């Protein structure tokens with residue numbers, strides 16, 4: 001395939017409302033802007049050293065106060081993947097991907113480390129520390145995604161792993177104070193079912209200069225709705241309406257949260273006090 005031009009990359013990412021192609025550019029930017037979630041994989045295994053390379057990239061992410069308050073469970077066992085798939089809305093790609101990574105907001109290690117020195121660690125019981133751990137896990141996981149894509153692999157996050165966090169924790173034998181934040185399927189993209197780059201909102205909706213402004217939002221979101229309606233149609237996705245309709249449906253009420261509306265109670269069950 002001929003290398004795509006910057007303008008083509010931007011058009012795929014933004015549709016017709018793409019920013020001008022004179023913006024700063026690099027190979028890394030090309031990789032980042034070509035991201036797409038991959039949900040179809042070949043059965044090919046991952047070469048030795050792939051998992052370790054991905055985790056090294058994950059560990060290279062910035063981490064709040066160097067606390068490194070995350071862990072990851074690498075699941076390759078077919079039966080365990082099948083059980084996790086069931087807990088995550090029966091998503092078939094979890095079964096097919098050779099590797100399923102479960103990213104944890106993990107405050108358990110800090111509790112053990114402090115306890116071993118007989119040092120107090122009641123700060124772990126505050127919501128702030130859970131937030132720190134979730135942010136750390138997300139930053140690490142996204143570095144892993146970029147690393148996997150740099151190796152030619154495809155990935156898709158699995159937030160549905162939070163549908164049944166207690167059952168997932170039991171399956172993975174997690175200690176108290178470890179929350180499965182999301183899963184990540186990793187595998188070789190099936191060339192017979194290529195994934196498309198999904199357009200994003202125009203920059204005018206997410207980029208604010210100096211102070212927050214919604215002045216350009218109405219027109220920009222209207223443009224994006226048109227772009228996404230065309231994208232859904234081209235991909236033959238059974239999404240009703242446009243982005244606004246699709247997104248509003250996702251936040252309509254607790255019934256739209258697929259079991260995650262009880263997450264606060266589940267967090268307590270996992271050992272997070274949330275003071």
Ligand SMILES: Cc1cc2nc3c(=O)[nH]c(=O)nc-3n(C[C@H](O)[C@H](O)[C@H](O)COP(=O)(O)O)c2cc1C
Pocket residue numbers: 035036037038039091156157158159160161182196197198
């Ligand atoms: C935290 C998180 C959770 C997600 N959970 C799921 C999921 O459970 N199943 C799925 O198929 N995709 C999931 N996705 C993928 C999103 O649907 C996808 O990133 C989004 O539609 C944008 O598409 P793109 O990644 O191809 O650009 C998740 C993404 C994120 C960031």
